[in-house]
Amino acid sequence: MKLTEIELHNFRNYVDQTLEFSDGINVFLGENAQGKTNLLEAIYVLALTRSHRTNNEKELINWNSQTAQIKGRLQKRLGTVPIELDLGSKGKRAKVNHLEQAKLSTYIGQLNVILFAPEDLSIVKGAPQVRRRFMDMEFAQMSNRYLYNSTQYKKILKQRNRYLKDLHYKRQKDRVYLDVLSDQLSAYGAEIIYQRLQLLKQLEKFAQNVHSEISQGKEQLTFDYHTTVEADQLGSVESIYQSLLKHFAAIKDKEILRATTLIGPQRDDLHFVINGKEVQSFGSQGQQRTTALSVKLAEIDLMKEQTDEYPILLLDDVLSELDDFRQTHLLTAIQDKVQTFLTTTSLSGVQQELLTNPRIFRISEGNVTLAK
Ligand SMILES: Nc1ncnc2c1ncn2[C@@H]1O[C@H](COP(=O)(O)OP(=O)(O)OP(=O)(O)O)[C@@H](O)[C@H]1O
Numbered sequence: 620m621k622l623t624e625i626e627l628h629n630f631r632n633y634v635d636q637t638l639e640f641s642d643g644i645n646v647f648l649g650e651n652a653q654g655k656t657n658l659l660e661a662i663y664v665l666a667l668t669r670s671h672r673t674n675n676e677k678e679l680i681n682w683n684s685q686t687a688q689i690k691g692r693l694q695k696r697l698g699t700v701p702i703e704l705d706l707g708s709k710g711k712r713a714k715v716n717h718l719e720q721a722k723l724s725t726y727i728g729q730l731n732v733i734l735f736a737p738e739d740l741s742i743v744k745g746a747p748q749v750r751r752r753f754m755d756m757e758f759a760q761m762s763n764r765y766l767y768n769s770t771q772y773k774k775i776l777k778q779r780n781r782y783l784k785d786l787h788y789k790r791q792k793d794r795v796y797l798d799v800l801s802d803q804l805s806a807y808g809a810e811i812i813y814q815r816l817q818l819l820k821q822l823e824k825f826a827q828n829v830h831s832e833i834s835q836g837k838e839q840l841t842f843d844y845h846t847t848v849e850a851d852q853l854g855s856v857e858s859i860y861q862s863l864l865k866h867f868a869a870i871k872d873k874e875i876l877r878a879t880t881l882i883g884p885q886r887d888d889l890h891f892v893i894n895g896k897e898v899q900s901f902g903s904q905g906q907q908r909t910t911a912l913s914v915k916l917a918e919i920d921l922m923k924e925q926t927d928e929y930p931i932l933l934l935d936d937v938l939s940e941l942d943d944f945r946q947t948h949l950l951t952a953i954q955d956k957v958q959t960f961l962t963t964t965s966l967s968g969v970q971q972e973l974l975t976n977p978r979i980f981r982i983s984e985g986n987v988t989l990a991k
Pocket of ligand 1: 651654655657658677681962
């Protein structure tokens, strides 16, 4: 899938702007606060009807206007598709092929995007819940079964935690109901852990390729899923279920004392390992950034497997996070695969002669000129 053209009316600091894009790499180049990210945001909003930067949609509309409009032309395998999003005080209106869509859900998905912004570094550096959230969000998008299991799991987890509190504070005696909840939680938990492992295996394969390419084969990235389930019990849903049940039985008193559930997928973590060393603890800043980027870029391949079309890639201020060598390798690794849009204040670290057919837009105070 490619976005061949975008037209903006009163979107942020763009009153009337039309841009035609390259199939490969498109660069929005300029000083700070000139409107680079606004362009990337416009593409994101066109795709998902909401911004990655703000929940207040009024901010997206130019200060001197009441409405804004973003139009895009998509090149898909089956032909050209015009899409359009209108923003105003009465809400959003979306069109596909000039036809207004009754529901935004039929519109979203026309243009698939993957965004990588500096905040995504927290997948590597952040707390475990960031990684669990990452897995849950990604895998729920890819698998209805995963979404179902995690919804059920959360429901039962809530009940179980409430019951543990009752046992703790109200000194309730009936532990049989706790066993029932432990059994249900183990069943859904086992499904989740098993599916995470399967999907992580696929993601790891893709991330390994990207990482190896960016680091020129010097670094091998592997994933390590941390869970209380013993390594030799991870092979099937049934054995994970049995293991969780056994652990629940063993820690019953402790859980009542702490009044909360102490094991399960909501406590697991994902560790990233480069050449045998954990990146979170031992990786350099550059390695941590490359890892986050590799994991994010691996989603491109997973999405392609899923939807049969490549998404487009948005990179917000990512180059400055990488050394010159990795900047060039990142861009050459992705340029023939996926249409890319990136914002940067400088391209001096990139060997531009290695880019095929890049289009470089220079942005200054909301004015766009084609530099190449
Ligand atoms: N609703 C709006 N109407 C008009 N101008 C706006 C609106 N929202 C933001 N701007 C202007 O957009 C500019 C910021 O643009 P943007 O966030 O794209 O910067 P940038 O070029 O990405 O900079 P940086 O490199 O610092 O991130 C600011 O000058 C701001 O005043």
